Amino acid sequence: MPTSAAGPRRRADAERSIARIVAAARETLSGDPSASVDDVAKAAGVGRMTLYGHFRTRAELVEAALTDALRAGEEALSAVDLTGGARDALARLLDSSWSLVAESAALLTAAQGTLPAGRVRKLHAAPAKRVEDLIRRGQDEGVFRTDLPLTWLVNVVHYVLQGAAEENRAKRLKREDTARVVTATVQSILAAPSEGPNGTR
Template sequence: MSSADTRPRRRADAERSIARIVSAARDCLSRDPDATVDDIAKAASVGRMTVYGHFRTRPELVEAALAEALRAGEQTLAGVDLGGDARQAMSRLLASSWSLVAESAALLSAAQRVLPEGRLRELHTGAADRVELLIVRGQSDGVFRTDLPVTWLVNAVQYVLHGAAEEIRLGRLDAAAASGIVTATVQSILAVPDPVGQVRSGT
């Protein structure tokens, strides 16, 4: 009873239904944090009652969707080599997972409104924390800026990713080019600011 077989008996098709529902929930909630249970059911090609058969309340469903997204995020994160130059590591990280992180961020804001305060931090620990560690390492290696709070840097990156996802949804940003653009933007945010050209150099 470590993590699998939460319940002793469950039929295979039920398992499949649950998977479809959670997946649909991720899709719907990422697009619209206010997605209805009925919307999600329809997206999963499943009756609304089936959803309630597996998730007692809507918040419970939202939490399940978020948990799965975070799990997927952590798995992807685990597959990325975070060693070597912190900047390159960050680029690798973004290249392989930025859209996923962005999606999780949208889900996160969806969950923020229906889950109790502490529950979020509880679930979210580890995902963003590992990004923070990478940034901190980059700082102590002297390749990332130290003039701004780490908390801010982490969140600023989050917001940029979220924004990029939104821009794509609105058709204002090419999905194919997004990865490069996001990476360039994030690198600029994290890089040690150039003391010469920043605000000085009037005339």
């Protein structure tokens, strides 16, 4: 007869399998948003049947990967000091966490072709709001431009991050240079028209 510990052991094994698959999905889809279920299964070291035993569709797998990445990103981003001037706070945010945001951006690309638009917006709401709040704060301080729609500026920041991730994948931009390049690009885009990219008048 099976022991009473068999059930908990099976659950623990399943949880480890799910964690391994989700981690593989994050890495695989970040590198190639069009990666297949087979690609993820291979990266996770499991068979298709095992993967489909936990995730019935590619959409479920993509959502699990995106949700996990956003959770990890939220933990990291919430630890960044955003006090003080908005320009410096945004620089710290980009410098310390651009790679997490870029990963989420790549996963969003995968999700946009798989999940309903409303679900994608809901999952991405918290990271987008953090950037939006910083830009609005900078506008109130007079250091960020107000001549363009706020939602457009938020999206531009994410476009820059997506571009940085793509340049990394293509090895056209060194990883150690990316934070500096991203920060300089975003700061120049957001600078109030009367100011230069470094805040000089």
